[in-house]
Every structure is written in structure tokens, then in C-alpha cells.
Amino acid sequence: MSNVKVLPLLEPDVVACCPPLNERPMSADEAEAAAKMFKALGDPVRLRLFSAVASHEGGEACVCDISDVGVSQPTVSHHLKKLKAAGLLSSERRGTWVYYRVQPAVLAAMSALLAGTAKEAV
Amino acid sequence: MSNVKVLPLLEPDVVACCPPLNERPMSADEAEAAAKMFKALGDPVRLRLFSAVASHEGGEACVCDISDVGVSQPTVSHHLKKLKAAGLLSSERRGTWVYYRVQPAVLAAMSALLAGTAKEAV
Numbered sequence: 001m002s003n004v005k006v007l008p009l010l011e012p013d014v015v016a017c018c019p020p021l022n023e024r025p026m027s028a029d030e031a032e033a034a035a036k037m038f039k040a041l042g043d044p045v046r047l048r049l050f051s052a053v054a055s056h057e058g059g060e061a062c063v064c065d066i067s068d069v070g071v072s073q074p075t076v077s078h079h080l081k082k083l084k085a086a087g088l089l090s091s092e093r094r095g096t097w098v099y100y101r102v103q104p105a106v107l108a109a110m111s112a113l114l115a116g117t118a119k120e121a122v
Numbered sequence: 123m124s125n126v127k128v129l130p131l132l133e134p135d136v137v138a139c140c141p142p143l144n145e146r147p148m149s150a151d152e153a154e155a156a157a158k159m160f161k162a163l164g165d166p167v168r169l170r171l172f173s174a175v176a177s178h179e180g181g182e183a184c185v186c187d188i189s190d191v192g193v194s195q196p197t198v199s200h201h202l203k204k205l206k207a208a209g210l211l212s213s214e215r216r217g218t219w220v221y222y223r224v225q226p227a228v229l230a231a232m233s234a235l236l237a238g239t240a241k242e243a244v
Contacts, residue, residue: 021169022176022224025190031166031173038169042161044153047143051153054144068147102144111236114229 018113037110040086045071046079053080053089054102062097140235159232162208167193168201175202175211176224184219 083089089100211222
């Protein structure tokens with residue numbers, strides 16, 4: 001259908017890892033993998049940057065696109081790298097800039113993990 | 123329909139706070155509220171305890187029900203209190219024990235926040 005080049009997909013452990021939280025108690029390994037993702041979003045600045053990337057045109061952004069969260073460009077870069085290390089963003093260099101993109105599979109897995117809990121607990 | 127007594131519902135800021143992450147960049151206040159919740163789940167032991175409560179019969183549990191995550195009872199209590207402070211659990215004392223229960227509205231809001239991102243980014 002399309003010739004759009006897709007960024008290589010990372011497949012962090014969480015994608016395959018975790019059933020809904022209310023299905024059964026998580027194992028230590030599962031919790032270790034999933035906690036990394038939640039921790040990455042557990043910082044207000046990182047969360048704002050993540051939402052800046054996610055809501056940017058085309059679902060991707062470079063440091064050059066993000067300047068209004070009140071931190072310096074090196075700090076923005078530092079946090080984007082942390083989000084990438086946690087598997088929540090992928091990146092691709094184009095010329096001078098590195099472009100970051102949200103990882104839909106990982107986010108869908110995190111969302112499902114919580115959604116199951118929310119649904120069953122009602 | 124039912125006479126079941128419902129635990130008092132907390133309504134932490136996140137419930138009303140946050141649109142899907144890809145809708146627009148989060149404000150500082152929104153990020154502050156949502157990051158607290160993610161941070162609470164960003165610790166492997168807390169995440170295991172949370173899943174132990176969520177998957178326990180009836181969606182609630184006391185410290186007395188949770189003994190297999192490899193930490194002492196005071197540590198379990200400490201983490202459950204942190205999850206409560208973040209708005210993810212509510213609690214009720216019955217006799218000797220405090221019973222903890224998942225907060226479905228908060229989890230649904232967190233799940234929706236991520237689900238929007240996952241969907242739009244595909």
C-alpha cells in the first residue's frame with residue numbers, strides 16, 4: 001500500500017512479558033521488565049517530553065522540535081535517550097538530528113496490562 | 123442491584139487530568155500528576171505487590187495475604203502505603219488488618235492515556 005520506510009522495531013521484553021496485572025501475581029522477571037517502562041514515565045519532565053514526541057506531527061520529533069518544557073537541549077537529549085533505553089522510543093539519525101518516535105507495540109502492551117486491571121476491578 | 127458495600131472512591135488528579143499522550147503536549151501540572159502514578163509502578167517489588175492485590179480473590183488483599191514476593195511484612199506494608207499515596211489503591215481497616223483494593227478509575231485513566239498513544243502511532 002505504501003512506500004513509507006518504517007523505523008526498525010525494537011521488541012523490548014515487556015511486549016511479550018506481561019499478562020493483565022489482575023490475572024495472576026507477576027513473577028520477579030516480569031515485574032523487572034515492566035517496572036522499567038513505568039519508571040521511565042515516572043518523571044514529569046520525561047513524561048512531558050514523551051507526550052511532545054507522541055503528539056508531534058507524524059508521531060516523531062527531534063530535539064530541535066522540542067524547546068518549550070523549560071529544560072536545556074542537553075537535558076532534553078538525556079531524557080529522550082532514557083526513554084529510548086526503556087524501549088518507549090526508537091530513534092533514527094537524519095543529517096544533523098536524531099529523530100525519536102513512539103513505540104506503539106510497547107505502549108499497547110503497557111496499556112493492556114493496566115486495562116485488564118481496570119476492567120476486572122469495576 | 124446489590125448491597126455490596128463499596129470502598130470510598132479516591133479521585134486523584136490523574137482521573138480528570140490527562141488526555142491521551144499524543145493529543146497535545148502535556149502541561150507541567152498534568153505531567154506532575156500522571157508521573158506520580160507511573161513512578162509508583164516503576165519499582166519491581168511494588169509492581170509485584172500491586173499485581174498480587176489486583177489478582178487476589180475479590181480484587182483486594184491484606185498484608186496477611188501477601189507473603190511470596192521475597193520481602194518482609196513491614197516492607198510489604200511500606201510499599202502498599204506508597205501505592206495508596208499515589209492513588210492506585212484504596213484501603214479499609216477490618217479488625218487487625220488493613221485491606222487494599224485497586225482503584226479502577228485511576229487505572230482506566232492511565233490505560234487510556236497510553237492506549238491513545240499506541241493507536242495513533244501505528
